[in-house]
Amino acid sequence: MDLQSLNNDSLSAIVAYLNCSDALRFSVVVRSFHTIAKYHALHYVTLSSYGALVNFCRLMLSSMSHRLASILAIKAKLWIENEAEMADSSWLGPPPVPVKEYRATGALFADVLERANNLRTLTLNRAEVWMDYEPRIADAVIALRNLDELILRDVGPTVSRVIHRMQSTPRKLGIPEVDGSLFFVHTSFPLDDHLRLPFVSHLIVYGNMALPSVADLVRVFPNVRTLDLGSGWVKEPPVLGMEINWPKLEHLEGRPEVLTKWRNVTPVHSVRLTIDFDMSYHDNPKTLDGVRNAQPMGLAISFGSSADTTYWSDLASVSRRLRYLSLDAYGMRYSKHWQKDLKTSIAAIVPILASADIVCLKILCCPPEHKAADMQNIAAIDLAEYETCEAIRTDLPHAAASIPSLRYLSLDVYACIGEPRHGTVEHPLDGRTYWWQYDGPGTEKVARTIDPARGERIAAYLHSPAYDCRRNLK
Template identity: 35%
Template sequence: MPASFLSLNDDVLAVLVSYLSSQDARQLSYTTRAVHVVAAHRALQFVSLRSFSTVVRFCAYMLGKMQHRVFALRELRIHCTIARASEVDTASQTAETYAKGAASLVKMLEGAPRLRVFALDCAEYWMEYQTRLVDVLCTMTHLTEVDIQVVGPHAARFINNMEATPHKLILRPPRRRDRRAWPTETTDSRLNPELRLPSVKYLAATDCVNLPGANFLAQMFPSTRSLDIRYEGIDHGQPVELNWPTLEYVRARGHAFASWRNVSAIHLLELAYPRWLLSMWQPLQQ
């Protein structure tokens, strides 16, 4: 008589469940007690949250009676919009709610030393509510992918001082609707020119306000093979000659190469144009 799925030991179940997505593993954990622990552990390894309320509930769940759940976390992506601390009344209930949510996030991350992938929208805003978030992230040594939106003074301090050696680094600008509220370029929101992260193989430097020019990026990330960049973040004026020999693939806006050229040949070049410009071209093509 063939063995049933439920008769398998935990080691075999863990191997089988490892092929499931996080969502499928979560659904499987609801079916029977025999696989709940194994499937729930898999479901908590890769988490994506898309609203502030979901972040708050998730942190409360992870920090509940079974706090060992946090140790299972390997990938955390938070894609939600929150208001800046300077845009809300510091004594209002909204500011208090955001501050408590940020504090819960900090506490949860303190218990997730094995986190490998971390993505945070409105990162600077979260760090304004809880500056301790910067210190916690700096001490995480297992991060292999870091995705930060809005590189302000606090986020720049994290990048400048992190102990991890990520292979993938994404530095994104605020959403278009939030850019008016975001201050213009300031000295303390820039990355440190002395920063060196040779571990980075993929770099997306699309925050055109707070990131340095391509000449500094080449020095900071000397081993980058794939680069995604916008022309606004590149030094203007006379073309700058770069020595970035590791570059193999570059994705940039059409004007990007008017300001710099690389000494070594690039194997693949992709020119990207904003949607508003493409919409202007369409009538001309007809």
């Protein structure tokens, strides 16, 4: 039982078993734990609302000012509007937060950043907007010396100034744009011709309004190992299909259509495609050319009900080095017959993979949330889904055994929104991960369950550059 759910009467009954001396000692210990836990909580702070940011700044600048130097991470994920967006929506009434208040809060946040001089991680949503409201925020970020991770979402001239002048050498740098179809975005993000940031190994860049093309990014960030291009569009290189030389590039993420616009000179160890593309594949089979150019050992994709035999055949042969394959049936969550669609897809995938050299296959699925209209028949619906999930969990290891090279298999069922699904009967797979290891030669091998934690470690190894597909996996 959660102690926080106990009321005062229940807590009094528990403490009543202590004598006075023990009760006094217990109170001292509890106060010490409270103080230590409170200090620890302030090491890593995530702020998801405007009110949370205001309260945090006021707390840290008053009673907790002595802890400012102990803050290691601030992730300000809240959303704010700039003046242009407020003007566009003025017909709806006055803005929830006026510009004057944003400026005042920006000043408080700048005060915090100026004194949090040991900060290792900083994420700031609508960074350009905040820096327009309070320029001292930009100066404070520039002055930080110990940042290992810096993500400034919503870029423009001021964020560009921060990137040019920052005194930190962050390993991970994110400069994604916001969606230009929904929000006001800057079209200027100047990068000096002589700017070089060789310390950045993990680069996050979304958007095609202000950010430069990949050809310019490789000049500024020559030592990138992980490149995340998000699920949107990025600016095309000056020559379609041009070769880019990122010699250390290991992991690549992005839309399949975006990855076809250029190719890296050296192969990339792993690729993750960030959107379902089985529907667009039928219109343009060259959608997979980006993966084909990368020749990855690890590939992670999501797919929907439109994936057919032609699609899977092309996918299985997309890289001669492919050993790790992660398939997320995320697109099926919209289907009324997701269980049938998933079983059909598995039945189509397995025979095709028999001709590939897949060592590890991971299948993920996200059951749809029950709608209000389903609640009257919730018991019957849950029972049917329960039986289907049981059948998938039981049949999958046997079916996948026909893939000669397969050594490891995983089935992961997760909630799309990160919360348990509502229903009177819990699915046997909901929120669980299953792993199997195959023992024995060829198609005669037998599956046995292994600890999911061990399975995830194996998957991480296969997904890392440490794995060499030319050597047998021991």
